[in-house]
Amino acid sequence: MKYEVVMGLETHVELSTKTKIFCGCTTEFGGDPNTHCCPICIGLPGTMPKLNREVVKYAIMAGLALNCDISKISKMDRKNYVYPDLPKAYQISQYDRPLCERGHVDLSNGRRIGITRIHIEEDAGKLVHQRGKTLIDYNRGGVPLIEIVSEPDFRSVEEVVEYLEYLQLTMRYIGVSDCKMQEGSLRCDVNVSVRPVGSEDFGTRTEIKNMNSFTNISKAVKYEVQRQIDLIESGGKVVQETRRFDDSSGVTESMRGKEDAHDYRYFREPDLVTIFTDEERVDQIKKLIPELAHKKLERYIKNYGLSEIDAKLLVKYKRVADFFEESIKDLKSCRNCANLILSLIFSKFETEEQKEKFEIKVSPEAMNELLKLLEAGKIRNNVAKKTLEEMLESGKRATDFLSEEDLKGLSEQELKAVCVEAVRSNPNAARDYLDGKQKAVKSLIGFVMKKTRGKANAQLAEKFIIDIINSKN
Amino acid sequence: MVSKEELINLATLAKLEISDQDVDKLLADMEKIIDFANQINSASVSEVEFDSVNNLQNVYREDVVSRSYSQEDILKNAKTVEDGFFRLDNRGQV
Numbered sequence A: 001m002k003y004e005v006v007m008g009l010e011t012h013v014e015l016s017t018k019t020k021i022f023c024g025c026t027t028e029f030g031g032d033p034n035t036h037c038c039p040i041c042i043g044l045p046g047t048m049p050k051l052n053r054e055v056v057k058y059a060i061m062a063g064l065a066l067n068c069d070i071s072k073i074s075k076m077d078r079k080n081y082v083y084p085d086l087p088k089a090y091q092i093s094q095y096d097r098p099l100c101e102r103g104h105v106d107l108s109n110g111r112r113i114g115i116t117r118i119h120i121e122e123d124a125g126k127l128v129h130q131r132g133k134t135l136i137d138y139n140r141g142g143v144p145l146i147e148i149v150s151e152p153d154f155r156s157v158e159e160v161v162e163y164l165e166y167l168q169l170t171m172r173y174i175g176v177s178d179c180k181m182q183e184g185s186l187r188c189d190v191n192v193s194v195r196p197v198g199s200e201d202f203g204t205r206t207e208i209k210n211m212n213s214f215t216n217i218s219k220a221v222k223y224e225v226q227r228q229i230d231l232i233e234s235g236g237k238v239v240q241e242t243r244r245f246d247d248s249s250g251v252t253e254s255m256r257g258k259e260d261a262h263d264y265r266y267f268r269e270p271d272l273v274t275i276f277t278d279e280e281r282v283d284q285i286k287k288l289i290p291e292l293a294h295k296k297l298e299r300y301i302k303n304y305g306l307s308e309i310d311a312k313l314l315v316k317y318k319r320v321a322d323f324f325e326e327s328i329k330d331l332k333s334c335r336n337c338a339n340l341i342l343s344l345i346f347s348k349f350e351t352e353e354q355k356e357k358f359e360i361k362v363s364p365e366a367m368n369e370l371l372k373l374l375e376a377g378k379i380r381n382n383v384a385k386k387t388l389e390e391m392l393e394s395g396k397r398a399t400d401f402l403s404e405e406d407l408k409g410l411s412e413q414e415l416k417a418v419c420v421e422a423v424r425s426n427p428n429a430a431r432d433y434l435d436g437k438q439k440a441v442k443s444l445i446g447f448v449m450k451k452t453r454g455k456a457n458a459q460l461a462e463k464f465i466i467d468i469i470n471s472k473n
Numbered sequence B: 001m002v003s004k005e006e007l008i009n010l011a012t013l014a015k016l017e018i019s020d021q022d023v024d025k026l027l028a029d030m031e032k033i034i035d036f037a038n039q040i041n042s043a044s045v046s047e048v049e050f051d052s053v054n055n056l057q058n059v060y061r062e063d064v065v066s067r068s069y070s071q072e073d074i075l076k077n078a079k080t081v082e083d084g085f086f087r088l089d090n091r092g093q094v
């Protein structure tokens, strides 16, 4: 029988506010254990949570970027469960009044993934298992999270990965999270079920918890889908349960079954008041959202005539896209700029993170100045490259390297004179050429390029040189 | 009515161990507690909009970092400590 995969995602994104959701402790990643903590975030009795204004703003921004409706009235709830990473024995989260509802993401294959809701909540502490002991670090406890819950709309693991990449890029564009999977600021739970192709009913689903890399998600989903199909084919039944993916063995294994599914006994958090968001506030927040990556991509291809590959590379990092757009002001073509960024500037970075940060010594104004010289034909491509190299190195402007002489350009008259000089001072090369060694001209062109510091048009120089040699004989 | 199963489930969720003798006594207590709390259901709320205590809304803290406590102070009430971490004892307690 042929099977169809049905998946839904719960994605946790750590917000990049300066402080935690309910106290003033820093959200900085790492640090010595239990040094980013206070009585509020380690849940001491008698402490009161104070909601961080930016958390609400960031979550609404995320909601707007993902086409959600923003709830006028929202509130916080207590989700009760006892586990050592949660010092209060409850997590402050949102139950029936999430901040955002009913959004969507459109995939490149034309399918639309529905977003059920986005709510805000606090992250838990971190358990460290070493030498048979369990140690707890509460630095991460109380860091603000948004949980983005999708509809069960995914039909392949490729769709899951594209959706997550889209979330990552969008959250980075609006600046609410750095979405670093390796640091856990983007992680997700995947609900997986299979059903015979053509069936309308959903199969029994399992939930794979806490996936934190694209590769593991692919591996885990593929394994889990095959496991479920094998189970059904051999006459068994899929059990609704939570499973964990084991990185080293590549298999998913049961964590807990439905029978011990949590009974969270949600109730309203009495220490926090209603979150009220009127249309005016939503409009204010809308203005904070920049042009999103997928819109930029469309515009780069349509208006700038860039290839899809180049455009994708440029919009992948917001700082790069911003630099690119500022650098091409008043230029006729943006091709030179795209080429210099993608070939030369990108070659200076080794990691994705460096590209993301895009720390370079060249300002967009300086880049623009260089590109204008190039476009006006005052310098040639190889000179532009060399100059940009030096600019990246020293942080100086193009005009600091290029002399008046360089920028004046070379008249045909001047070029001819240099060519005459080249032939005269290299009589052997001229003779070799006449003996049929075509290549000999190359060394003469090299002489001209060196003499003119790369300003000469090599093709024109070749023509002149050949004319000069021929006219002498 | 609170059933015996509900009571035991609740105790399990709260990580409480209760003996069989305690169950009947606790069931009676639970009944009383719920009856007491149920009084709130007789309040007329049809005219009241969804709201917080004292009609407060949008009370926020600004996103400004304040000093955290020292590791030493944070760990002061911990039963067992190791390398700057809280350590779980063998009963799974902090």
Ligand SMILES: [Zn+2]
Pocket: A020, A023, A024, A025, A036, A037, A038, A039, A040, A041, A042, A142
């Ligand atoms: Zn704190």
